[in-house]
Amino acid sequence: MKDMTPTSAPAPAPARIHTRTQSARITGIDLDELARLRESGVDHDGNPVQPFTDDEGDWPMRCCLTDSRVGDRLAIVNWSPFPWHGAYRAAGPIVIHADRCPSVPDGSLPEPFEQRRQILRGYGHHHRIVYRLGRLVEPGTGLLAAIEEMLADPEVDFVQSHNVLAGCYSFTARRA
Numbered sequence: 001m002k003d004m005t006p007t008s009a010p011a012p013a014p015a016r017i018h019t020r021t022q023s024a025r026i027t028g029i030d031l032d033e034l035a036r037l038r039e040s041g042v043d044h045d046g047n048p049v050q051p052f053t054d055d056e057g058d059w060p061m062r063c064c065l066t067d068s069r070v071g072d073r074l075a076i077v078n079w080s081p082f083p084w085h086g087a088y089r090a091a092g093p094i095v096i097h098a099d100r101c102p103s104v105p106d107g108s109l110p111e112p113f114e115q116r117r118q119i120l121r122g123y124g125h126h127h128r129i130v131y132r133l134g135r136l137v138e139p140g141t142g143l144l145a146a147i148e149e150m151l152a153d154p155e156v157d158f159v160q161s162h163n164v165l166a167g168c169y170s171f172t173a174r175r176a
């Protein structure tokens, strides 16, 4: 009789595709800079931070790259996700946890982004957009692979991803 006990068979390999080794490290906004904003109560445009309690859930959080949950304390703030100053230093609205985040990004690409249309821009060491590499990535067509391809170009320092319609900042990708 065939032995059907589970311990006699090797465990199946996990099927979670995003656990593979990435050459890109994905982060949200800079957490030290976020701590300073929470401390000062003023955003990058000089506006007072005005926290509110989330009664809807599913806001896209740019601090921890999670979606918010009902009851979270949030704030919509003006933010520039650039580590330098210059003509290409854009700013725009993002949603953050007003007080603290439930987790810290682990460097992997959160799966929901693969299902959202994204614009990718590569920024060079000269603090400008590397225009020849910019692209629109449709849902399910390999967002992470596109990011890794851009980061393989030595002219690129980092890649930023933005939502297509609203134009809001999504995340930053750097070489792992």
Ligand SMILES: [Zn+2]
Binding pocket: 061, 062, 063, 064, 065, 096, 097, 100, 101, 102
């Ligand atoms: Zn957060």
